[in-house]
Amino acid sequence: MRCPHCDEMNDKVLESRQNASGTSIRRRRECNSCGYRFTSYEQIEDKPLMVIKRDGRRERFDLNKIGRGIRTCTDKLDIPESSVETLLHNIEDAIMLKVGSKREITSSDIGDETLKQLKEVNLVAYVRFAAVYKAFDDLTQFIAEIQQLGRELQ
Known part of the structure; x- marks a missing residue:
């Protein structure tokens, strides 16, 4: 995943949690290049x-x-x-x-x-x-x- 701070594509996942209904996963990430921490969300592509x-x-x-x-x-x-x-x-x-x-x-x-x-x-x-x-x-x-x-x- 691209770092929003330095634009590098090198990161690691620090923590993953799913919401109560199991429809999305929140991932806490850290850029290996600059150390910036950010959050990404992963969701199932489903009918709206x-x-x-x-x-x-x-x-x-x-x-x-x-x-x-x-x-x-x-x-x-x-x-x-x-x-x-x-x-x-x-x-x-x-x-x-x-x-x-x-x-x-x-x-x-x-x-x-x-x-x-x-x-x-x-x-x-x-x-x-x-x-x-x-x-x-x-x-x-x-x-x-x-x-x-x-x-x-x-």
């Missing part, structure tokens, strides 16, 4: 996971879309990027386990899983994401969501 939108349209699953939503709702909160990346991998793993061999999932299932995972990381980010995902249009919906969170935490 399709998302069924609320209006019935289908589109390819894109983890980057979830990532943009999470980064928006965690903006200006003290959440490191490494936690966001871990959160995204956990969401992807949970979605892949839920989908199985069907290769289709509803956008609401993705949103629900994202909320579930966000709740474990930061409650403010959870409420921010819920406000957009659940399309809050007045203050009473915010209050109801926060009260529900309070009941769950007790």
Whole structure:
């Protein structure tokens, strides 16, 4: 694999891990020429996971879309990027386990899983994401969501 730092093709694998669903392998590598460490991912080329939108349209699953939503709702909160990346991998793993061999999932299932995972990381980010995902249009919906969170935490 070509080193992103020095462009040499000489590296060694330091560590390999597969995700929970067994659909990808993360490899930690080190360039033998310059010592730079980097990560590569290996995935099975498979038929794409399709998302069924609320209006019935289908589109390819894109983890980057979830990532943009999470980064928006965690903006200006003290959440490191490494936690966001871990959160995204956990969401992807949970979605892949839920989908199985069907290769289709509803956008609401993705949103629900994202909320579930966000709740474990930061409650403010959870409420921010819920406000957009659940399309809050007045203050009473915010209050109801926060009260529900309070009941769950007790």
